[in-house]
Amino acid sequence: MSLSGKVALITGAAQGLGKAFSEVLLKRGANVCVADIKVQTGEATVSSFQQQYSRDRAFFFKCDVTRENDIKATFDAVKKQYGQLDMVVNNAGIADEGAWNKMIDINLKGVVMGSQYAVEALRRDKGGNGGLIINVSSAAGLSPVYVTPVYAASKFGVVGYTRSWAANPHLGSMGLSFCCMCPTFAETDIMKGIDDGSKSLYADDAQELVKMLGIMSVKEVVDAFEQLLDLPDKNGVVVTVTKRDGIHIKRPDMKNKL
Template sequence: MGDEVALVTGAAQGLGRGFTEALLRRGAKVCVADVKVQTGEATVLRFQQQFGRDRVFFFKCDVTCEADVKAAVQATRDRFGKLTIMVNNAGISSEAQWSKMVDVNLKGVIDGTQEAVAVMRRDTGGQGGVVVNIASAAGLIPVHTTPVYAATKFGVVGFTRSWAANPHLASLGISFACICPTFTDTDMIVHGDFREGRSLYTEDSQRMMAEVGVMPLSQVVTAFEQLLDSPDNNGIVMSVTNIKGVRVRKHGRPSRL
């Protein structure tokens, strides 16, 4: 993977930071994009000390701002010459801020994907690659405690599968896949405060987390690497759970309605 170039959104901490470290270990060059400047710069400094200053850089990016996303993609190309892996990871969880959650979780993924496709597609001079969208198990099953969050993640899954079903992928040279983890040991989950509107029903949410369990971040990162290593990852919807581990659903082109 030494010649791969990746852009990871929401990469200052949590899963995004874990995906970035995995990519760097595999030899890729990475743009760490995040709205959290101080945290992002500190993360990149540690990575530069470990992997080299020429391998990773930070770019301030609010995924709800189309200009920011476009600029992050352009900055990655300017720095490394191309883009071959796009990881749309940025996300929030707050039913009290449902409109912002739609903007970050769904519109941010859509915009990131569209911008990546524009520069990666081989039929217009790009080198192809893969788009990995981070959804959630809440995008596969109903979740009454977080209906808007679930809606955004269902949207990410449907959006990704629809791109994967594109009959013109051979000319694009791009594959599309998504990962759907359950509760993971990140700041969003472990230190989240349900009393501040993350969930509609606090006790139900806490009970659900206790029943399902909280996975170590490394479990999702390992699944991410498994996805990258799959010889045919287009259309993969990968669920990662504490109970059943990694399960891969492969979706081909759907039949006509």
């Protein structure tokens, strides 16, 4: 899938998976808005992108996905900078059972809010280009995880929300596709506190789980993201990627939708 001349907005893109997804999109020709709460890291990321590509291909915008004003300002900034939007990756997330309220605000409500603004900006029947919304969930959005029950709840929510949109029969006339990514553990900062158990409920069990599942490189998740981009029909797709079983593109049965 060439993205030449397309525009993407990625939340939580200052570092980790969001940064790596942004690089893929840049490589494929898209211009990107790196939106994140971390200003210094985000600006450094964008500066490295600008050196590698060109100044006008990427910009940083400070955005706390829990604040509607920030989300609105980010979408406005993209429109101002590039005059269009084609793809939104709602990726920002944290893992900390001790901050469960905040975690639901970021991981679930942030994705909902980002998706709502994305729908309004992209929908073809209201003057947008149509486009793709990728929500970053987790393997913890598909299977129960007793060491991180709130994280799992937030990620199950993302899968349910995304699949519900994908099941919307009006999506075609809007020109929209919704899909989600569900990786197991990957080597980013979010692992700090999960691998030592300090941000989980049962430290020893959390460490056992990490040992059992292994930790993927960021590249292994990026490869799954690229496979998703290359699918001709992405709507409703749930991409899983694990250390043990690799990448699986799933199209959950929509017959059971209500």
